[in-house]
Amino acid sequence: MARSSYRLPKIPEMTIRRLSVYTRCLLQLEEDGVKTISSQDLAERFNLNSAQVRKDLAYFGQFGVRGIGYYVSGLKAELQKILGLDREWSVALVGFGNLGSALFHYKGFGRQGFKIVAIFDEDPSKAGAVDGTPILSTRDLAREVRARGIQIAILAVPPEAAQPVTDLLVGAGIRAVLNFAPARLRVPREVRLKNVDLSIELETLSFYLARSGR
């Protein structure tokens, strides 16, 4: 059904983000026992734009079947493969305060492809385990990241700790960092950095409210 090519250049990041959303919609449909769905029904059911869905998928191949639509399980598996979710990534969570704790319990992180295999915090009184995941000292970060083959780190540390921790992670061979600390980080070219700044989300909302002039 699906012929995909993963070497096409220049996929817009918004397309990648939407593939992630589509995958979640397809997981839901699969749980609900739906076998096939048209792009219109998919769009309607999950409040998506059907033309956008078709355009996004077209970057990766021809997934729809005329008169049938999409095979739910097949398309889900293809998208998981494209997103690198057909394997398990070992993740370190660094910082176990309010935000770290919320992220650890966040539904969805564990659902597809990611396993938090170690938590690090500089406060030794937090050492121990939560739901079977060890809480280790930040002092052992480099050694443990190497020993556990950790590829991705989630940073939930105070802003002043973010760059030193990142340097340790990079030295230990981390490949990607998801940064929640309100700090601009420097990483080498080969390390993928993604900043999540929660204030930005609120500020884009206020931009539109201010313009709407009510």
Added chain:
Amino acid sequence: MARSSYRLPKIPEMTIRRLSVYTRCLLQLEEDGVKTISSQDLAERFNLNSAQVRKDLAYFGQFGVRGIGYYVSGLKAELQKILGLDREWSVALVGFGNLGSALFHYKGFGRQGFKIVAIFDEDPSKAGAVDGTPILSTRDLAREVRARGIQIAILAVPPEAAQPVTDLLVGAGIRAVLNFAPARLRVPREVRLKNVDLSIELETLSFYLARSGR
């Protein structure tokens, strides 16, 4: 120095997000006592792209002065005005579990333009106050949102509660919703909805890691 026009059509959302970043950089420079800065120095210091900075700002006017660069405080004030941060928005935080608590304490939300004036949780045992902000029952949501003139809501509730809570908020006249619950919400056209799905951030990282093929 700056002549701005806020009625220009079709500003890319990524530009708005970057204005928010620039504003934060300028606040930092102002704290450090810097009066003027060139776009190159601004870019270098905060790990930005100077051509991108100039292009983003050009949507709103001519802010640079030849031979000087940008006046830090003046540009900051202009950007705050553009982003609607020159006033204070009253915000409700709905859901006070791990994530809600992390969001309440998140630095940056309170720094510019936003004030969480009430927290709502359906668990009556949480009623009270945190750092002077009242924690109220979700049952009183509609009444309190109206009474307190709340314009923006941050949703940190379980996915199954997200749509019913949104319907209550919309009924009470909320203008914008920042949704952290992993649920696709429906809102009327005039309400601005922004979904923050933290799994998407991890999944875009794994997409690039999977493609880099190491």
